Amino acid sequence: MSLDDKTIIRLFNRGGKHTNKAFNEIVAVYGPRLYAQIRAIARSHELTNDILQNVLVKVFQNLTYFKQESTLYTWLYRIARNETLNFLEKEKRRTGIDIDPAMLEILAGESGLDQLDEEKISELLFKAIETLPEKQRQVFELKYLQELPYSEISKLLNTSEGGLKASFHHARQKIETFLQEQLNL
């Protein structure tokens, strides 16, 4: 059974072997979620690996200053999001290659979208997600892109399942409207 956030942070701040143990616990519990979050935007495992390393180094260096005003996951999510966007922006400038991701795949036989490619729709979805408030964005990413059950998201964000369903519903509606406008559907 894993430790709760408060105990992990307490352990981390004790220093020495306790710090390492707490950090290992953070990576074991939240690493896969952060990986999936980054990988949804980054093009490859190699890029995701580099970004995740940077994220975790920042976590190690700054966890002492975490004020626990949000859940630990929300704090990690923000670091991962900022690091991913900054990293990809730098990479884009350096290589000149458009690194917008293909987060979606078009289902076979969908003639309504045959004039578009997956990358174009994914790019629009990425832009649509960017317009959402943070909570809705988190819920949408965890529910739709990472396909986590509400029970798990509820633990990560410390929010009731009812509240999560409402957030997801609003997020999905906003994205749908955005995409329909952009795609003239």
Add this chain to the structure above:
Amino acid sequence: MENPNNIFDQVNPRKVDIPDADYFAKMASSISASQNAAPKVIPLYKKPLFWVSSVAAAVALIFVFNIEASTEKAYNVQLAMNDVSAKEILSYVDENINEFELSEIAEIIPKEKMDALTISQPASKAVEVELSFDNISDDEIIDYLLDEGFDLEDLN
């Protein structure tokens, strides 16, 4: 009726293969090792606070010993020390002095002065000891268990 143009009915999120637990364990170990090897960065804004509190503590000690030296009477020291409870002294040391060795403190204070430094608790401030777990917080229990070397995960 469902919206025939609903984009979510026509696309699926791309599946992401998440590496196994070993990948994350190795990454955690390598970052811990590199961070522990790196010199600790202490924010500059914290340094003045440390020095100011250290100087304040030193000035307070000099002041207390000057009173004793000028009057040549040990009871003045007793009086000054008795104004401050042992609990307050301990909490001050706990909050403001990060690193100290009892042996170093003992070296600074001569034996004869140590004899004069008798700290007595006023009767009105007698500490009431209650043997009840209600008075012990979860944090104190966790601290105790960690100090004793217990693994919190085993106890969960």
